[in-house]
Amino acid sequence: MKNFTIAKRQIENISVLDISGELDAHTASQLENSLKALIDEKQFKIIVNCARLEYIASAGLGVFMAYIEDVRGLGGDIKLTNMNDRVYNVFDLLGFPTLYDIHDDEQEAISGF
Amino acid sequence: MAGKNNIHTLSVDSSTKHLAEVRDFVAAHAKNVGLSEKDISEIRLAVDEAFTNIIKHAYKNTTSKPVKIELGFDPSKLWISIMDEGEGFKPDEYKAPDILKRIKNKQRGGMGVFLIQKLMDQVQYNRKGQMNEIRMVKNL
Structure with a gap:
């Protein structure tokens, strides 16, 4: 059973990944492959829309940790949007809100680039 | 003391493909006990x-090793023990992660133990013969 999916959209020069389902140590490699593919395509302005993300474990956060420095160094960012409270709480427990650009709304994140 | 009927077990291989099953197992029993959605x-x-x-x-990512999950409850608490036969964890040598430093070094991981401590009321690591046990308690 597939419990995690990713769909990609393009809004001008910004790539948006819509992630849905459960992001854990089993499914994190899918997100990792998608981020790697964007970086390989020199798409450094990235939004990860978490509106349909129901669950995240630290293995999911680890993927963001591994790539944010590279992407920022290349003039882009990975911005996170539309998290539900439970998902946000995990980011918050680990202190991510001071290190990552997290928005309630995708439009805000777009304006932030 | 918890009666025998209040203990539930699940045995799985050490593969991440079982993560959702393990989560759903503990969530279903926690729900039966009447815990809040947040808990x-x-x-x-x-x-x-x-x-x-x-x-x-x-188990260093070997996927066919045994893991046993045991869950029990009494009127004051719900406890979960997870047992393995791999290399033991030394909690004394664990340091809370410096996330900023890890990001700069493009490292990941090291957050699980910290999260477990934040999320549960009590956490104990035991070594019983060749077996490791992590015992986590949520007060009711």
């Missing part, structure tokens, strides 16, 4: 992190 989601995450650490660290 249930905290237990799901703590158990996920503990199971993931066993796969990664105790």
Whole structure:
């Protein structure tokens, strides 16, 4: 059973990944492959829309940790949007809100680039 | 004391493909005990992190090793024990992660133990013969 999916959209020069389902140590490699593919395509302005993300474990956060420095160094960012409270709480427990650009709304994140 | 009927067990291989099953197992029983949605989601995450650490660290990503999950409750608490036969964890040598430093070094991981401690009321690591046990308690 597939419990995690990713769909990609393009809004001008910004790539948006819509992630849905459960992001854990089993499914994190899918997100990792998608981020790697964007970086390989020199798409450094990235939004990860978490509106349909129901669950995240630290293995999911680890993927963001591994790539944010590279992407920022290349003039882009990975911005996170539309998290539900439970998902946000995990980011918050680990202190991510001071290190990552997290928005309630995708439009805000777009304006932030 | 918890009666025998209040103890539930699940045995799985040390593969991440079982993560969702393990989370759902503890969540279903926690729900039956009447825990809040918030407590249930905290237990799901703590158990996920503990199971993931066993796969990664105790068994070094070998996927066919035994892991046993035991869950029980009494009127004051719900407890979950996860047991493996791999390399033991030394909690004394563990340091809370400096996330900023890890990002700069492009490192990941090291967050599971910290999260488990934040999410559960009590966490104990025991070594019983060849077996490691992490015992996590949520007060009711």
